[in-house]
Amino acid sequence: MYASMHENTALDAARTLVRAATGHQAGGVSTLMLEQQVCAEAGLWETAAARRALDQSHGDTPHAVSMLRVWAATQPHVHAVTVAPDDVAVVRRLSSAYPEIPGGQWLGFSPDLAPRQLNWSQAPSVEEVGSTADATATAATVSDAPTRGGVPRVRDLINGVSMVPQPDDGAGEDPAHTVLVPPFTRACRLGLLARGETGALVALAALILGRRQEAVLVELTVGVARIRIPHPRTEAPCAVVDVPITEVEVVLDADVDGKPGLAMGWGASMGTVERRGISLALLDAAMQADGELREQLVLDEQTIIAATDGSATNGFVEHLRLPHYAGFAAYLAQAAVKQAR
Amino acid sequence: MSTPNQPQTVAGLAAAHGKPEAYAYLDEDTKRNVRRAILKALAIPGWQVPFASREMPVARGWGSGGLQVTLSVVGPTDIVKVIDQGDDFSVNAVGMRNLISASAQCEATTSTPAATIIQSRHRIPDTDLRADQLLVLQVPHPEPLRRVVPDDVAALACHAERDYTPAWLDLYDAQARLGGPRTGADHPVLVAGARLMSPSPIPRHDVMRLNQRAHPILLGAGRRARLTALPPYTSVEPLAFDDRPLEPERPDGPCHRCGSSTSYRVPTDGAGVAALVWCCSDVDACGARVGAAE
Numbered sequence: 001m002y003a004s005m006h007e008n009t010a011l012d013a014a015r016t017l018v019r020a021a022t023g024h025q026a027g028g029v030s031t032l033m034l035e036q037q038v039c040a041e042a043g044l045w046e047t048a049a050a051r052r053a054l055d056q057s058h059g060d061t062p063h064a065v066s067m068l069r070v071w072a073a074t075q076p077h078v079h080a081v082t083v084a085p086d087d088v089a090v091v092r093r094l095s096s097a098y099p100e101i102p103g104g105q106w107l108g109f110s111p112d113l114a115p116r117q118l119n120w121s122q123a124p125s126v127e128e129v130g131s132t133a134d135a136t137a138t139a140a141t142v143s144d145a146p147t148r149g150g151v152p153r154v155r156d157l158i159n160g161v162s163m164v165p166q167p168d169d170g171a172g173e174d175p176a177h178t179v180l181v182p183p184f185t186r187a188c189r190l191g192l193l194a195r196g197e198t199g200a201l202v203a204l205a206a207l208i209l210g211r212r213q214e215a216v217l218v219e220l221t222v223g224v225a226r227i228r229i230p231h232p233r234t235e236a237p238c239a240v241v242d243v244p245i246t247e248v249e250v251v252l253d254a255d256v257d258g259k260p261g262l263a264m265g266w267g268a269s270m271g272t273v274e275r276r277g278i279s280l281a282l283l284d285a286a287m288q289a290d291g292e293l294r295e296q297l298v299l300d301e302q303t304i305i306a307a308t309d310g311s312a313t314n315g316f317v318e319h320l321r322l323p324h325y326a327g328f329a330a331y332l333a334q335a336a337v338k339q340a341r
Numbered sequence: 342m343s344t345p346n347q348p349q350t351v352a353g354l355a356a357a358h359g360k361p362e363a364y365a366y367l368d369e370d371t372k373r374n375v376r377r378a379i380l381k382a383l384a385i386p387g388w389q390v391p392f393a394s395r396e397m398p399v400a401r402g403w404g405s406g407g408l409q410v411t412l413s414v415v416g417p418t419d420i421v422k423v424i425d426q427g428d429d430f431s432v433n434a435v436g437m438r439n440l441i442s443a444s445a446q447c448e449a450t451t452s453t454p455a456a457t458i459i460q461s462r463h464r465i466p467d468t469d470l471r472a473d474q475l476l477v478l479q480v481p482h483p484e485p486l487r488r489v490v491p492d493d494v495a496a497l498a499c500h501a502e503r504d505y506t507p508a509w510l511d512l513y514d515a516q517a518r519l520g521g522p523r524t525g526a527d528h529p530v531l532v533a534g535a536r537l538m539s540p541s542p543i544p545r546h547d548v549m550r551l552n553q554r555a556h557p558i559l560l561g562a563g564r565r566a567r568l569t570a571l572p573p574y575t576s577v578e579p580l581a582f583d584d585r586p587l588e589p590e591r592p593d594g595p596c597h598r599c600g601s602s603t604s605y606r607v608p609t610d611g612a613g614v615a616a617l618v619w620c621c622s623d624v625d626a627c628g629a630r631v632g633a634a635e
Binding site: 098099100101102107110112113115116117157210211213214253258259260298300302311312314315316318319322323324325326327328329330331332333334335337338341 | 405462
C-alpha cells in the first residue's frame, strides 16, 4: 500500500525491486530510465536500439532520440489492434485523492524509495548485460498481476462535483504516420504530446501547477500492455510485444457553469518515467479547464527562472504522487456547498 | 564535553556521537542560516523570511523546507513525529522520520502527545499541542497573494504597505459570484491583524484552529526558500468578511473506525461497502480514540 506504509513483507519486496533494478548496463552504468526516456520521446519502444543510439551519440539524449526517429521513419508501419483493458497487466498503482481505493494501491517499482544521497563507497554496479530485473519485469514474473480491465477506475469515486465535459471528437491519428494539422482533436493532441520532450513537458506542467488552486493525482498506474497486430493472412490478432505504459489521471480546479468544479486530465507515456505521464495529464487538464490555456502566460524573469529550475520543477510535478486527500476533501466540500446553492 | 557554562555546539555533538558527518545532516553554516531565519520569522509573525534552502535528500516540493527547519532545531533528546495528511506511514513521512532520527540520533514516535517536534504536511494534529511542543509545517506556496498578484516584487510591496486590496477583492468576487470563498485548503490568514500569510494547504477545519495556539508553529517552504513563523499565542484570523465567516468542511458522517463526528474526516473506500465511507485523516488521534473506547 502506498499512502500508508507499514513495515511488512510487501514493502521489503518493493525495496528489493528498486535495489535490483540495475537494468541494462552500459559500461557498468545503469541507463535503464534514460533508455526508457529516449524511447518515449522517440515514440518507439525498442530499448536495445535506444541503448545503441545513446552509445553512438555519446550520451546526448536529443541526438539519440533523433537517431531512433530517423531509423523508424524508414521502417514499414503496421497498424496495431487497439489494446484491450484485459491485455494491460497493472504492476504499480496509487492514488493521492483517497486514503484507500477499491482494488488497493501497490508500490511496485517506486522511484521514491531510491535514496537521493550519493554513495561513494559503492562501485558502479557491474552485472551481466540484460539482467532480468527492471521496472516492469515484474509483469512477466508476477503472473497474478491484475489487469486494467479488472481494476476499477478511481475517477468513478468522485461525486457531488461537476466536471468539465470532455470533448468527444473521435479517435486520433498516429503522429508517426500522418501529418497532423491544427485544429487538433483531443486524441491527436494527446498523441503528439506523448512524444514530447520530458524537460519541456515538466517545465510547462510546473508553470500550470504553480498557478492552480487544486491539483490532485486521482490515479497513477504502471502497466505492461500486450500489443497485438492482425496476422497478415488470417487477420487474427497476434501478440508481438509487451510495452510498459504509465497512465495518469489528474484533476484540476475549473469553473463549470460559473461554479467551482473539476477538469479531469489524462496522460499516458511509454515507459516508466512517471513525471512524463503526470505532466501530460496536467497539460491535458489545463487545456480542458481553460480552453486553449487562455490564461495569459507572461514570460517575465520570475516565470522563466522558475520554469528552468529543473530540480524544483521535477520535484514539484512529481510531488503529486504524495497523498493529497485532506486538501482534496476540503475542495470537494466547498464545491458541494456552492453546487447546492 | 559541554559544561553548563559552555553551550553545546554542532561539532561537539557530532564528535560525541563519533560521526564523521555533521550532526543532524545539515552543515553548521546552513543550520546557522536557517536558525537566524527562524528567529527573524518569530520576531515578525507571518512575514516570509528568505533562507538558504539547500538541495535535500528529498525532492523539491516533498518537504525539503520542513525538513531543513526540523534538522536545524532538533537535538539528541528530542522525540520526532512526521505526518503526511495526518498519516504517520506515508512513504515520504517514513523516509523523513528515518532520516531525522538517524542523523540526529534522536527518538522517533507516531504518538502526538509523546513527540517534542511534529513535522506535518497539510494537517494540524487533532490532539491539541502543549506549549513545550513544536509544530513544523511543510509549505508549497508561501505567498498568499500568488494567484492575485503573480509578480513577487509587487506582492512584497503589498505586504510592506499592508495593502491586501487584491486579496479582499478576490474574496468579494468569489462571494458575489459563487456565494463563498473558492479556497478548499490553504485559505489565507491575517496574522496579528496585520500580515497576510499562507497557512500551508491545511483544510479550513485546521485554519480555524490556528488562533492563540500555546505552541510555536514554523512553516518552511524549501522550493521557494521562505520561512514563516507563528510564535505562541499569536492572533490568527482567516481572511473573511465580518458578516461572512469562514465555514469549515462538513463531512456527511462520523469516522467509520472511531465514530468521531468532530475530527477532520476524508472520504475513503470502505472495504466491502459499495459507497465511500468517512475516516479521520489524523491516524494517531483516531487510533487513540479507538483504544480508549475498547
